[in-house]
Amino acid sequence: MENNREITASVKKRSPWSKFLIYMKRYWQLYAMLLLPIIYLLVFKYQPMKYILIAFKEYKLNTKLWDMPWANTAGKLDVFKYFKKAMNTDFYNALRNNVTLNLLDLFFGFPAPVIFALILNELPFKRFKKTVQTIAYMPHFLSWVIIYGLSVQLFAAGSGLVNQVVSLMGREPIPFLNEPNHWIATYIFMGIWQSFGWGSIIYLAAIAGINPELYEAASVDGAGRFSKMWHVTLPGIKSTIVVLLIMNLGGIVGGAFDRIYAMQNPLVLDVAETIATFVYKNGVKQLKFSLSTAVGLFQSVVGLFFLLSANALSRRLGERGIW
Amino acid sequence: MKRKLVALLLAATMVLSVAACGKEKEAASTTPTPKASSSNTSSSSNTETAKATPTPDPSNGELVNGKFVNTRKITVEVYDRDSKTPADNNVWTDWIKEQMLQKYNVEVSFRAVPRWTEGDQINNLLAAGDAPDICYTYSYPTIQAYANMGGVLDLNPLLAQYKPLLTNLWDWLGDENIYYDQDPKTGTVWAIEGRRNNTYRINTFVRQDWLDKLGMKAPTTTDEFEKMLIAFKDNASTLLGKDAAQMVPFLLTQDVGWTAAPIIESFMDPDITDKELYINGFDDRKFTENGTKEAVKLLNKWYNNGLIWKDFSLHASGDSTGDDMCKAGYVGAFIQNYDYPFRNNEESINALLAKNVDPKAKFVAINCFTDKNGNYTHFSYSAAGDRKSFLPATNTEPLASLLYLDFISSPEVVEYLQIGIEGINHEKLEGGVIKISGVSDENVKYNQNSGQNIDITMTCNGLRLSSDELTRKSLAYGYSGVDVNDVANAMAVAEKDAVLPKNVNVGEIAAEAEGTDLTGKRDATFNQAVVCKPADFDKTWDDGMKTYLNAGGQAIKDEREAAWNANFGSKTMIGQ
Numbered sequence: 052m053e054n055n056r057e058i059t060a061s062v063k064k065r066s067p068w069s070k071f072l073i074y075m076k077r078y079w080q081l082y083a084m085l086l087l088p089i090i091y092l093l094v095f096k097y098q099p100m101k102y103i104l105i106a107f108k109e110y111k112l113n114t115k116l117w118d119m120p121w122a123n124t125a126g127k128l129d130v131f132k133y134f135k136k137a138m139n140t141d142f143y144n145a146l147r148n149n150v151t152l153n154l155l156d157l158f159f160g161f162p163a164p165v166i167f168a169l170i171l172n173e174l175p176f177k178r179f180k181k182t183v184q185t186i187a188y189m190p191h192f193l194s195w196v197i198i199y200g201l202s203v204q205l206f207a208a209g210s211g212l213v214n215q216v217v218s219l220m221g222r223e224p225i226p227f228l229n230e231p232n233h234w235i236a237t238y239i240f241m242g243i244w245q246s247f248g249w250g251s252i253i254y255l256a257a258i259a260g261i262n263p264e265l266y267e268a269a270s271v272d273g274a275g276r277f278s279k280m281w282h283v284t285l286p287g288i289k290s291t292i293v294v295l296l297i298m299n300l301g302g303i304v305g306g307a308f309d310r311i312y313a314m315q316n317p318l319v320l321d322v323a324e325t326i327a328t329f330v331y332k333n334g335v336k337q338l339k340f341s342l343s344t345a346v347g348l349f350q351s352v353v354g355l356f357f358l359l360s361a362n363a364l365s366r367r368l369g370e371r372g373i374w
Numbered sequence: 375m376k377r378k379l380v381a382l383l384l385a386a387t388m389v390l391s392v393a394a395c396g397k398e399k400e401a402a403s404t405t406p407t408p409k410a411s412s413s414n415t416s417s418s419s420n421t422e423t424a425k426a427t428p429t430p431d432p433s434n435g436e437l438v439n440g441k442f443v444n445t446r447k448i449t450v451e452v453y454d455r456d457s458k459t460p461a462d463n464n465v466w467t468d469w470i471k472e473q474m475l476q477k478y479n480v481e482v483s484f485r486a487v488p489r490w491t492e493g494d495q496i497n498n499l500l501a502a503g504d505a506p507d508i509c510y511t512y513s514y515p516t517i518q519a520y521a522n523m524g525g526v527l528d529l530n531p532l533l534a535q536y537k538p539l540l541t542n543l544w545d546w547l548g549d550e551n552i553y554y555d556q557d558p559k560t561g562t563v564w565a566i567e568g569r570r571n572n573t574y575r576i577n578t579f580v581r582q583d584w585l586d587k588l589g590m591k592a593p594t595t596t597d598e599f600e601k602m603l604i605a606f607k608d609n610a611s612t613l614l615g616k617d618a619a620q621m622v623p624f625l626l627t628q629d630v631g632w633t634a635a636p637i638i639e640s641f642m643d644p645d646i647t648d649k650e651l652y653i654n655g656f657d658d659r660k661f662t663e664n665g666t667k668e669a670v671k672l673l674n675k676w677y678n679n680g681l682i683w684k685d686f687s688l689h690a691s692g693d694s695t696g697d698d699m700c701k702a703g704y705v706g707a708f709i710q711n712y713d714y715p716f717r718n719n720e721e722s723i724n725a726l727l728a729k730n731v732d733p734k735a736k737f738v739a740i741n742c743f744t745d746k747n748g749n750y751t752h753f754s755y756s757a758a759g760d761r762k763s764f765l766p767a768t769n770t771e772p773l774a775s776l777l778y779l780d781f782i783s784s785p786e787v788v789e790y791l792q793i794g795i796e797g798i799n800h801e802k803l804e805g806g807v808i809k810i811s812g813v814s815d816e817n818v819k820y821n822q823n824s825g826q827n828i829d830i831t832m833t834c835n836g837l838r839l840s841s842d843e844l845t846r847k848s849l850a851y852g853y854s855g856v857d858v859n860d861v862a863n864a865m866a867v868a869e870k871d872a873v874l875p876k877n878v879n880v881g882e883i884a885a886e887a888e889g890t891d892l893t894g895k896r897d898a899t900f901n902q903a904v905v906c907k908p909a910d911f912d913k914t915w916d917d918g919m920k921t922y923l924n925a926g927g928q929a930i931k932d933e934r935e936a937a938w939n940a941n942f943g944s945k946t947m948i949g950q
Contacts, residue, residue, distance in 0.1 A: 110523065111523050111524045112500055112501065112503075112520065112523045112524050112525035112767065113503055113524060113525065113767050113768060114524065139890060139925075140921075140924070140925075141890045141891070141925065203685070203688050203689075207684070207685040207688055208684050208685060209683065209684030209685040210620075210684075210685055211685075215619075224684075228688055229687065229688075229905060316628070316687050316688050316690075316901075317628060317687055317894075317897045317898040317900070317901035317902065318687045318898075318901050318902055318905055320894065320895075320898040321898075329891075332891040332894055333890050333891050335494075335497070336493070336494055336497065337497075337519065337887070338497045338500070338501065338519060338520070338523065340501070
């Protein structure tokens with residue numbers, strides 16, 4: 052008895068360190084698994100951050116980062132030189148296009164997978180549902196170069212399939228890819244087509260997590276299909292929608308390079324140049340890494356601002372936000 | 375217990391693989407640095423180079439009996455044009471490797487760089503410190519930009535030191551090409567200019583068989599060319615039958631400045647001064663020249679009358695859609711390199727036209743764009759000013775590299791690489807004239823990745839045989855599967871009224887490295903001005919030009935003008 056009490060006392064008295072050891076002994080496998088993503092983040096996301104310094108330095112080939120001289124104009128220190136250089140008319144144009152295209156994408160593209168998931172959820176035939184789902188996912192796995200190839204085959208003013216039909220009906224071909232406004236529509240449409248199926252997965256998963264009793268209860272109360280969709284399903288996936296919306300808003304000044312680069316052509320460059328292609332053409336392609344980095348840094352800072360404000364907004368609206 | 379073991383194992387492999395990745399990355403990022411540090415200083419300024427050259431011994435103690443004692447290793451860039459054999463590993467590269475090892479004890483390896491994105495690729499390789507020891511590119515401003523960043527070796531002291539060893543290089547290129555790009559102020563030589571053995575540049579091609587079918591003569595003036603295009607369009611069903619809807623009277627590409635070059639050049643003032651040519655000469659598509667707007671206005675008229683390929687703007691350079699349309703027989707006329715329809719032997723445009731469409735179908739070269747004096751003024755290439763070879767600062771074997779350039783410039787080597795093996799790549803005709811033949815299927819490994827291996831013979835572009843006389847005679851036989859007379863005609867056409875560009879070397883123009891995507895803006899304006907409604911043409915062109923000049927075009931023009939004035943004073947022509 053005496054002895055036992057002693058043991059419990061010693062357990063209670065154990066230092067946090069040994070508590071930690073006991074804890075670790077039990078769960079070390081989980082932490083070992085976690086090591087991989089942590090190392091990944093450190094190596095590929097945090098370690099490269101030091102190269103942000105390039106934005107404030109004169110980039111030199113075959114030189115260590117620390118040995119590159121600070122940005123200067125004719126010997127006079129001017130660390131923000133490349134920010135000033137980058138912020139020209141072209142940059143503002145690109146920024147404007149970037150925001151416009153992303154907002155349009157958000158406006159038209161964001162609801163598409165939600166609606167698709169809701170419709171799919173209502174389908175009673177399992178096999179048909181699976182087939183539709185699989186087909187809708189497929190475009191996600193196509194590269195943008197191929198999608199552009201497809202859109203030329205379909206929408207080119209001269210040889211495109213759609214326009215050949217239009218011509219056969221005796222009408223003027225529609226300049227889907229040649230005229231800026233039409234091009235924007237095509238661009239947004241192809242984007243939705245490529246991603247709505249894939250984007251719906253997360254909503255379908257969220258829908259699957261809704262308690263079936265809620266539906267039963269709603270039925271008992273006399274709710275029809277639409278009322279159930281509106282009052283049960285949608286509220287059930289609301290938090291998922293909000294999280295995704297916040298993440299999308301955070302990327303409003305960002306955006307992938309390959310989609311816009313593959314889709315643009317010289318006729319629509321005025322509306323199709325975004326920050327990603329601006330950086331590629333004026334920075335990377337001409338080996339102006341300082342300028343590219345300056346723009347990239349600017350982009351990240353603005354992106355962070357959007358992300359934080361969207362998050363704050365969602366918390367104010369009563370949602371949980373991302374953090 | 376078992377489960378624990380598996381988990382442990384899994385975790386261990388993951389950690390190890392990550393560690394391995396990390397190591398690899400580290401290796402890639404650190405290896406170039408030590409190499410660079412030794413040679414980097416030598417490129418930064420001219421005065422320092424003499425001290426930092428790898429061999430302090432000017433008497434070439436590195437070589438014993440013309441050979442390195444220890445095997446040296448160099449890598450050499452080669453363009454990849456997606457041919458039948460790998461560009462960096464084929465019969466010809468193997469032969470070079472063998473020869474270089476035997477002759478100098480230098481181990482050569484090749485590095486394929488895609489032809490149409492070469493600039494981007496070399497950028498990346500240089501930035502990664504992983505560029506081949508010998509690089510080449512067509513763009514001097516690019517090399518200048520690398521040099522400004524400390525990425526290129528100054529060849530000046532190296533050339534001075536090793537000149538006695540480089541007889542073939544000097545015999546072939548001469549002081550003119552070797553010192554072509556030497557900076558007049560600092561004396562640095564960042565690159566050596568290759569030489570073009572023929573200066574034919576660009577031609578207009580029309581479908582001879584269509585002209586015959588319609589009972590028309592080949593056009594001799596710009597107006598007649600337009601009439602011909604209209605005739606092609608109006609007679610689409612006669613010429614193409616059920617494919618009439620595919621008719622493209624004139625094929626333009628996204629690179630308007632190139633695929634309409636003779637038209638643009640015919641609108642320029644034939645009496646233009648060297649000074650004006652130089653000031654606007656930074657853009658090789660002649661965007662800012664005095665007659666370009668009128669030329670594009672004509673293209674705009676043609677486009678809106680349905681004479682030009684509707685979708686030309688949608689296909690980027692390197693896209694083969696336009697070529698395929700020519701091969702399918704839908705195209706009436708196009709403008710391209712002087713030998714374009716003959717390139718690639720049995721797969722050339724003309725060979726495939728004859729095979730797939732009609733044995734009589736073919737494109738022939740014509741001159742028809744008349745300037746204000748009624749001549750066919752158009753620009754040819756200059757004998758210098760071709761591909762420029764340079765050694766990146768990471769090169770630790772400058773002597774071996776220069777010896778390679780010497781080797782690749784020697785007449786026998788060039789001849790062997792260009793015409794290949796008798797009976798496989800060529801046959802000998804009367805008087806020793808060389809007739810190139812495409813390789814048969816069983817000999818496909820002898821395929822030349824670029825026409826006459828021009829991408830391997832980097833200092834020499836164009837056929838170069840043991841005697842100039844023989845070269846001239848053999849030139850037209852340089853393409854198999856097509857009519858020799860058509861090739862000879864294309865050369866004569868390219869030569870007629872051709873203007874040779876002059877070299878103006880007034881040192882670095884700093885503004886040329888500054889503009890914001892000038893070529894992109896130029897092409898956007900070219901394309902938009904061709905496609906817009908005729909009523910909008912002036913606005914489209916003027917707005918585009920304004921944007922272009924504001925984005926850095928004007929700064930380049932101003933700096934060039936100032937440099938000209940500083941060097942030539944009030945003179946407007948060179949050699950006055």
